[in-house]
Amino acid sequence: MNIVVGVTGGIAAYKAVQLVRLLIKDGHEVTVVPTDDALRFVGLPTWEAISRNTVTTSVHDDVARVRHVALGQAADLIVIAPATANTIAKMTAGLADDLLGTTLLATTAPVAIAPAMHTEMWRHPATQANIATLRERGVHILGPGDGELTGGDSGPGRMLEPEEIFDLSRAHLAPQNLTGRTVALSAGGTREPIDPVRFLGNRSSGRQGVALAAEAAARGARVTLVAANISADVLAEAKHPLIDIRAVGTAAELGEEMADASASADIIVMAAAVADYRPATAADQKLTKEEGVLDRIDLVENDDIVAGLAAARSEGQTIVAFAAETLTDADARRERAKRKRERKGVDLLAVNLADAEHGFEKTDNAVEIIGEGGAVVASAQGAKREVARAIWDAVIAARA
Numbered sequence: 001m002n003i004v005v006g007v008t009g010g011i012a013a014y015k016a017v018q019l020v021r022l023l024i025k026d027g028h029e030v031t032v033v034p035t036d037d038a039l040r041f042v043g044l045p046t047w048e049a050i051s052r053n054t055v056t057t058s059v060h061d062d063v064a065r066v067r068h069v070a071l072g073q074a075a076d077l078i079v080i081a082p083a084t085a086n087t088i089a090k091m092t093a094g095l096a097d098d099l100l101g102t103t104l105l106a107t108t109a110p111v112a113i114a115p116a117m118h119t120e121m122w123r124h125p126a127t128q129a130n131i132a133t134l135r136e137r138g139v140h141i142l143g144p145g146d147g148e149l150t151g152g153d154s155g156p157g158r159m160l161e162p163e164e165i166f167d168l169s170r171a172h173l174a175p176q177n178l179t180g181r182t183v184a185l186s187a188g189g190t191r192e193p194i195d196p197v198r199f200l201g202n203r204s205s206g207r208q209g210v211a212l213a214a215e216a217a218a219r220g221a222r223v224t225l226v227a228a229n230i231s232a233d234v235l236a237e238a239k240h241p242l243i244d245i246r247a248v249g250t251a252a253e254l255g256e257e258m259a260d261a262s263a264s265a266d267i268i269v270m271a272a273a274v275a276d277y278r279p280a281t282a283a284d285q286k287l288t289k290e291e292g293v294l295d296r297i298d299l300v301e302n303d304d305i306v307a308g309l310a311a312a313r314s315e316g317q318t319i320v321a322f323a324a325e326t327l328t329d330a331d332a333r334r335e336r337a338k339r340k341r342e343r344k345g346v347d348l349l350a351v352n353l354a355d356a357e358h359g360f361e362k363t364d365n366a367v368e369i370i371g372e373g374g375a376v377v378a379s380a381q382g383a384k385r386e387v388a389r390a391i392w393d394a395v396i397a398a399r400a
Helices: 013-025 044-051 067-074 085-093 099-105 119-123 125-136 162-173 207-218 232-238 251-262 305-311 330-344 384-399
Strands: 002-007 029-034 077-083 111-115 145-148 154-158 182-188 192-195 198-200 222-228 243-248 267-270 277-279 299-301 318-325 348-353 364-370 376-383
Touching (some): 013 029, 013 077, 077 099, 077 162, 085 099, 085 125, 111 162, 119 125, 119 154, 162 207, 182 207, 198 277, 207 222, 207 232, 207 243, 207 267, 207 384, 222 251, 243 251, 251 267, 251 305, 305 318, 305 330, 330 364, 364 384
Parallel strands (some): 002 077, 182 222, 318 348
Antiparallel strands (some): 145 154, 192 198
16 A cells, blocks of 8 residues: 655654554555654654655655555555644644645545643643544544653643554555455464474564454454464464454464364464474473484374365365465476365465565465455465455455
8 A cells, every 4th residue: 555654843753663663564665755844853864765666745756646646645644743733723724735745635545643742731722623624634643642641741642652553554455345244264373392492483574464464453353363382472463352352372373273273263264383293292391312213203293284174164264375485487396286276175265476585484475365166366475465455355266
């Protein structure tokens, strides 16, 4: 999505850097439009570095592209953080004396503002009247919060934290086409213990599954996320009121939790990388080479969790599975995925290329989604959140 972040001249401008970072990490194209006063708090090089786009405050730059109109026309969402009392007043009056003002007048995209000012300014009748007018026009007002302000004051007027603005902004981007639906979703990689310090596992970070959970919640679904060995920083993206996280370690534990969550789910997504085999026995003490017991590990096959869920499916359930492949030949990769989809008995199978740039432990992914009859019904490449959107679009289409 194309997002314009407007930054105005308040001390809270420094927090907007984190907001831009979160939006970029979420896979969006972000253009920062600061006011001249905003650049007194955070300099232009910072905005260009964090957004990876050229930044200007003037309507006289990039005239050939008609930038003062083009930014607003191309935007899917405009977020102003912080929004000062002065900017709110100018928006209400429809003033367009800088690039931010012209961008706001030239857009039909949703607009959200995060007010930030001292309590007296926020409570002033002029500001309250302006806020009421903007609400009537459909502008989304995010906050403000109530807390410590600059100079030791405290009260309403504090800008919401970047993470809060990010979550609220994302809700305006995501179509609410999963509202009322329940999703059982697995993510991460299982670990099968050999002894207390060793295990059989894989390189899955859980990023794609977490992105799927976050996107489903943003679209209104209630999600049970069965998380297998996912680090706290990756799992942080799944912190959402509609997401229930259940941590597991082994394939057996994941299977039990998915069976429980899937019983009442409308949609089942198996994005976790599940170990095919486990050691026949797990030692309760560390095995050593001295004892000569590490030269052979007897393995037993784990249950096929997704095939079991498909066999036990309830009427109306949609089941999605994943297959990570390293085959560089696209046709061969598709043929293997088609066979796997039939064998597993799932509705959709997302086959993702696992190479040096995509897949396990990477921020980007590349998938093709195989549907009924072995047809490629969708494909996506890029940030894992962007891929998650494509997968959910394919699920919605399949259920329709």
